[in-house]
Amino acid sequence: MGQILDGKIVAASLKEETAAEANKLRDNGVIPKLTIVRVGANPSDLSYERGALKRMEGCNIATEVKELPEDINQEDFIKALKEVNDDKTTHGILLFRPLPKQLDEEVIKYVIAPEKDVDCLSPTNVAKVMEGDKSGFAPCTPTAVMETLKYYNVDLKGAETVVLGRSMVVGKPVSMLLLGENATVTICHSRTKDLSSVTSKADVLVVGIGRAKMVTSEYVKEGAIVVDVGINVDENGKLCGDVDFDQCIEKASLITPVPGGVGSVTTSVLAKHVIKACKLQS
Numbered sequence: 001m002g003q004i005l006d007g008k009i010v011a012a013s014l015k016e017e018t019a020a021e022a023n024k025l026r027d028n029g030v031i032p033k034l035t036i037v038r039v040g041a042n043p044s045d046l047s048y049e050r051g052a053l054k055r056m057e058g059c060n061i062a063t064e065v066k067e068l069p070e071d072i073n074q075e076d077f078i079k080a081l082k083e084v085n086d087d088k089t090t091h092g093i094l095l096f097r098p099l100p101k102q103l104d105e106e107v108i109k110y111v112i113a114p115e116k117d118v119d120c121l122s123p124t125n126v127a128k129v130m131e132g133d134k135s136g137f138a139p140c141t142p143t144a145v146m147e148t149l150k151y152y153n154v155d156l157k158g159a160e161t162v163v164l165g166r167s168m169v170v171g172k173p174v175s176m177l178l179l180g181e182n183a184t185v186t187i188c189h190s191r192t193k194d195l196s197s198v199t200s201k202a203d204v205l206v207v208g209i210g211r212a213k214m215v216t217s218e219y220v221k222e223g224a225i226v227v228d229v230g231i232n233v234d235e236n237g238k239l240c241g242d243v244d245f246d247q248c249i250e251k252a253s254l255i256t257p258v259p260g261g262v263g264s265v266t267t268s269v270l271a272k273h274v275i276k277a278c279k280l281q282s
């Protein structure tokens with residue numbers, strides 16, 4: 001029977017450091033601030049927004065939500081985003097993804113100011129993640145995975161790690177961050193053949209696929225460390241991960257739950273990034 005990797009403890013530890021930094025900045029007359037740009041009122045955006053606002057408040061970081069109409073056109077959206085770029089009181093910008101269909105992310109990603117881009121939309125920040133250049137911003141969720149492993153002293157050097165999922169939000173960046181810690185990284189996706197035979201070789205398995213409880217015990221090696229990034233709603237309307245926790249905890253040595261795992265660390269990383277952005281700009 002494995003042990004639980006408690007995201008709430010990791011989040012609280014990060015929060016403490018970040019709040020202290022925010023207070024130092026405030027003592028010097030700088031008020032760190034995150035501006036959230038939300039288009040429409042998608043439930044998953046709103047649930048992340050609630051968590052983020054609460055976390056910023058706990059860290060003494062100011063916030064503003066710029067709510068834009070669901071049907072806003074590309075030109076008006078870019079104008080609004082540039083206003084936030086130019087707003088001297090805003091240090092970090094969070095843009096919810098995916099954007100509605102009429103907005104072209106391929107264009108917009110070049111508009112957000114890289115030094116305020118705390119969740120890694122800008123190609124400048126994506127490139128820094130690839131290069132292992134820590135001066136930019138890696139996306140918050142993959143960083144939360146790394147912070148969780150670090151807090152629990154998981155040694156990644158030479159470890160056989162398997163990442164399940166290859167999105168730009170989770171799978172690809174977390175693979176680069178693991179590589180940066182000298183892990184051996186295998187990336188799996190929907191076309192991977194014989195998926196469970198690949199994942200069951202992993203010392204550390206990171207899962208972000210958006211498929212409720214798909215990862216059952218045959219995907220997991222005895223004694224493996226399992227990190228579940230998934231946030232889904234199960235048939236009873238309850239939050240659940242991509243990993244079947246009750247099955248996999250029997251085999252894993254360490255495992256993150258949902259809720260209370262990586263998801264709870266994400267907003268603390270966001271706060272940490274706002275402080276980093278604020279220091280870069282003041």
Ligand SMILES: NC(=O)C1=CN([C@@H]2O[C@H](COP(=O)(O)OP(=O)(O)OC[C@H]3O[C@@H](n4cnc5c(N)ncnc54)[C@H](OP(=O)(O)O)[C@@H]3O)[C@@H](O)[C@H]2O)C=CC1
Pocket residue numbers: 141164165166167168169170171188189190191195208209210211214229230231232242262263266
């Ligand atoms: N904790 C947090 O703060 C956050 C959590 N999430 C959660 O993480 C999960 C992943 O999100 P995201 O990366 O945005 O999702 P995407 O839908 O963008 O990507 C899913 C990835 O998983 C792969 N995949 C899907 N189904 C399977 C399958 N049956 N077998 C193997 N691979 C599969 C896809 O493969 P292919 O590329 O071949 O299609 C794709 O690479 C979701 O549950 C989401 O809610 C997301 C963001 C933040």
Ligand SMILES: Nc1nc(=O)c2c([nH]1)NC[C@@H]1CN(c3ccc(C(=O)N[C@@H](CCC(=O)O)C(=O)O)cc3)C=[N+]21
Pocket residue numbers: 007044045047048051052094095096097098119140141231257258259260261262263264266267
């Ligand atoms: N640029 C961008 N980055 C994101 O990270 C992003 C996004 N856009 N768009 C929306 C989705 C959705 N998302 C959620 C994260 C946490 C919860 C959530 O429920 N969190 C719980 C904890 C869950 C847990 O403990 O695992 C909480 O904060 O209390 C929900 C949704 C992020 N997203």
